[in-house]
Structures are given as C-alpha cells and as structure tokens.
Amino acid sequence: MTAVQRRFDPVVHAPPRLQVCGLLAVVDNMDFATVREQVGVSDSVLSKHVKQLEEAGYVNVRKATIASRVRTSLSLTAAGRAAFEAHVAELRRITGG
Amino acid sequence: MTAVQRRFDPVVHAPPRLQVCGLLAVVDNMDFATVREQVGVSDSVLSKHVKQLEEAGYVNVRKATIASRVRTSLSLTAAGRAAFEAHVAELRRITGG
DNA sequence: CTCGATACTTTCCAACATGGAAAGTGACGG
DNA sequence: CCGTCACTTTCCATGTTGGAAAGTATCGAG
Numbered sequence: 001m002t003a004v005q006r007r008f009d010p011v012v013h014a015p016p017r018l019q020v021c022g023l024l025a026v027v028d029n030m031d032f033a034t035v036r037e038q039v040g041v042s043d044s045v046l047s048k049h050v051k052q053l054e055e056a057g058y059v060n061v062r063k064a065t066i067a068s069r070v071r072t073s074l075s076l077t078a079a080g081r082a083a084f085e086a087h088v089a090e091l092r093r094i095t096g097g
Numbered sequence: 098m099t100a101v102q103r104r105f106d107p108v109v110h111a112p113p114r115l116q117v118c119g120l121l122a123v124v125d126n127m128d129f130a131t132v133r134e135q136v137g138v139s140d141s142v143l144s145k146h147v148k149q150l151e152e153a154g155y156v157n158v159r160k161a162t163i164a165s166r167v168r169t170s171l172s173l174t175a176a177g178r179a180a181f182e183a184h185v186a187e188l189r190r191i192t193g194g
Numbered sequence: 195c196t197c198g199a200t201a202c203t204t205t206c207c208a209a210c211a212t213g214g215a216a217a218g219t220g221a222c223g224g
Numbered sequence: 225c226c227g228t229c230a231c232t233t234t235c236c237a238t239g240t241t242g243g244a245a246a247g248t249a250t251c252g253a254g
Contacts, residue, residue: 167221
C-alpha cells in the first residue's frame with residue numbers, strides 16, 4: 001500500500017528467483033548450468049523461473065556457441081539490478097535492517 | 098539440504114507473515130488491530146496468516162478483556178524469534194548482505 | 195542423411211497458497 | 225433479547241509451483 005508496494009517485488013521475492021538475482025547481482029554473468037547447480041533446482045524449474053525474470057525485463061538470456069556447444073549465460077539487466085536492490089532495501093526495512 | 102534449507106523458512110517468507118514477524122520482532126507485543134493496519138490487510142487475511150504463524154509455534158495469541166472489550170495481542174515466541182532471525186540471516190546471505 | 199547426445203523449453207498436471215466476501219462466534223452493553 | 229465489536233471460519237475462484245515427460249535446436253559421428 002505504502003512504500004511496501006512500490007519496492008516490494010513479487011517477481012523477485014519468490015525463493016528460487018531471489019537466489020538467481022542474488023547470484024547474478026555479484027557477477028557480470030553466469031551460465032545457466034552453474035545457476036541451476038547453485039540454486040539446486042531442475043532444468044525445467046530454473047528455465048521457467050528465468051523466463052519469468054526475462055519477461056519482467058530483469059534478466060538477459062544470451063545463447064552463445066562455445067566449443068561447438070550452446071551455452072546459455074544469464075545476466076541481470078539494469079532494470080533487474082534496480083528491482084533487486086530496491087527489493088532488498090525493502091526487505092531490510094521490513095526485517096529491521 | 099544445504100544451509101538454505103535449514104534456515105530459509107517458507108512460513109516466515111510469505112510477504113504478509115514476514116511483515117508481521119518484522120513488526121513483532123521489535124516490540125514485546127502488538128494488538129491485532131495495529132498489526133492489521135501496519136500490514137494493510139483485511140481482518141480475515143490477517144487472521145489466517147496469524148493462524149499459520151501460531152500453528153508453526155512462532156506467534157503467541159493472547160486475548161484479554163480490556164475496558165470490557167476483547168483485545169487480541171500478538172507476540173513472537175522464542176521459536177518465532179529464532180526462526181525469524183535465522184530467516185533474515187539467510188536472506189542476507191542470499192542477497193549478499 | 196540419420197542417430198544419439200547436449201542443453202535447455204514447453205506442456206501437462208496435480209497440489210497448494212492466496213485474498214476477498216460473507217457467514218459465524220463469543221463477550222459485553224443497552 | 226438485540227446489536228456491536230473483534231475477530232474466525234468457510235466458500236470460492238484464481239494464481240503459483242514443482243516434477244515428469246515430451247519437444248526443439250545444434251552439433252559430431254557413422
């Protein structure tokens with residue numbers, strides 16, 4: 001309603017996506033497979049969450065052929081970084097940071 | 098499984114409940130009505146979330162008749178405080194605290 | 195050109211979580 | 225008895241999830 005509504009972002013708040021954002025926030029980009037291992041979910045589940053982040057304009061999905069193998073690398077967009085940071089700030093406010 | 102599984106608590110993570118815990122964490126107790134106003138939800142919704150926190154053993158619900166009116170005050174139990182703090186610590190880890 | 199492997203994507207589906215509205219409950223005060 | 229206050233519970237329609245399985249695209253091998 002108040003400030004909560006402006007910064008609190010459900011797309012970012014869901015556990016798997018919060019983890020993805022947290023991982024991508026501290027690196028330039030990360031492979032799909034690496035993120036999957038870190039988050040500990042299946043291919044299909046990560047794929048669906050990444051899709052949601054992508055549709056929200058928060059994550060950039062780049063497919064590059066490296067060593068004749070398609071590798072998908074993920075990275076936060078500027079909007080994604082802003083949304084993540086705003087959400088984290090809101091979490092800190094709520095949890096008494 | 099990993100540290101995430103041990104500290105991350107879905108009961109605490111849901112937005113309305115995270116707010117309730119955050120509010121109760123900094124006071125000894127708070128009236129149902131005050132919490133409802135702060136969280137910005139309806140009676141029924143708060144009641145249902147409080148019930149979940151109560152069933153998890155995180156919140157204590159005390160009904161006292163004050164000025165011939167029943168007043169319900171909520172407070173975190175020791176377990177609730179521990180769960181909240183562990184969850185917050187986990188959030189900080191995930192979000193790069 | 196067909197086959198199998200790699201690396202995701204999408205679909206299918208059953209389970210669960212939510213919120214709003216409305217009905218229900220218990221304790222007064224009139 | 226009745227109405228009010230302060231929640232509780234029920235009803236219901238919707239939205240989100242994850243796992244399993246099928247689907248797609250791109251090689252390299254045969």
